[in-house]
Amino acid sequence: MKYGFHMSIAGKLGIAGAAQEAELLGLGAVQIFAKSPRSWKTRNLKPGEVEGFRARKENLGGLPTVIHASYLVNLAAEGELGQKSVFSLADDLAKAQALGAQYVVVHPGSGSAQTARANALRALELAQLSQSGPRLLLENTAGGGEKLGARLDTLAQMIEGTRLGVCFDTCHAFAAGYHLEEALDGLERLVGLERVPVIHLNDSVGERGAQIDHHANLMEGRIGPELRRFALDARLRDKVFILETPRGAQEDAHNLRVLREWLAHP
Template sequence: MSIAGKLGVAGAAEEAHLLGLSAIQIFAKSPRSWKTRSLKAGEVEGFRARKENLGGLPTVIHASYLVNLAAEGELWEKSVFSLADDLAKAQMLGIEYVVVHPGSGPAEKARIGALKARELAGLGRNGPWLLLENTAGGGEKLGANLHTLAELVEGTSLGVCFDTCHAFAAGYNLAEALEALEQTVGLQRVPVIHLNDSVGERGSQIDHHANLMEGKIGEELMDFVLDPRLKDKIFIMETPRGTLEDAHNLRILRGWLGLT
């Protein structure tokens, strides 16, 4: 959901209501800039009120695409600060989850960066849950291998966000990926699913999302969504936006769930 407009974050909750959604994801600032965004007067109260009126409306903040928690020097410092800013905003807004790509470089550096961002945001045990997202792979990008992702969060308060397009592009069959998640990370640490079809073929390492049933994953997605182990998870579609696209994707998903 977009936070553009005079209502800001509260406007995203308003749009969710109009679309009949039960969960949303937002960017708390531009995803392709280091510039932070201050919350406007009344924005926090407006969002919290709408969220409550919509039955809680579980919400996810997606961190900036520029963040690289495994980087060195100034880039690492900027990344940690940017992520800490998102976590602090989530805390103020009563948002439950913040999702971030681990980055490219040493796994231990990414793990330290994630934990440092939580510390800078001043989060306690009851603060928003920071989730590391699996990736499509390529180069030194972390998170394409689910075993590596499990090692990143092991022994920490961090969780995992699982993206279907990224897993497919990394070479996984979704049924096999779910088994791997359960055996390595543990599904109790995977509260959020990004439900996306893939423009690229399996194993292509192409991070390009498609509308449901219009990409290369197809029926595999439906079987994944209907797996009973995922019935309590929060599903977020990062599919192309637009009136027709939204209607198509919601119709497909609601049809799978028997809600139409």
């Protein structure tokens, strides 16, 4: 299993600093935002930032890298919001290509599944990615309102016949009402696990089915022992696991200790 945290890119080293922090923590993967997740404003890569990140990435044996798209992106929107969303996502895909990141993760948004699918493919076209470029993954959501992606069958329909894949979030699935073993069986049957390269491993503050997207530290939330069983399922052995748990020295130490104990004593 390759695992890591969602890292900050703040600081003098920028994105390269995320790889440095991953090395210090002994991580085998990393997730970042390529720009502010709550602004439409893009962020130019600093001089030397790409080279610095790629060099550290290579020194760490490749360091699987995920870029998470802006929270403002709504692929299911039309009009101006839809256009802004496509261009913002295309910018993240282009940055992923430049940095050698393997994946870009985005929430589908609220509205029409057909529009979300079309806009996702349009973003890929604008980024001018080849088949060997970063893979765009639609993330399952906690649901609520018109938010897409809470149901696995909807995600399966959205990616059918496309280059798109899925990023599976344990907290979101739990919040949407799934038991994780049931969800994993559903992913295998409806989506195909070869199209689910990235797992967001998070506990949940809210109860099952509460539709609350609020992550907790491993084994300090409401999911319980099924989270461990899910993480250790042999079908997920080759996946990239990203912890989007609360960050801080104590929190990081706790989450790494829990995960490493699981791996040491499966």
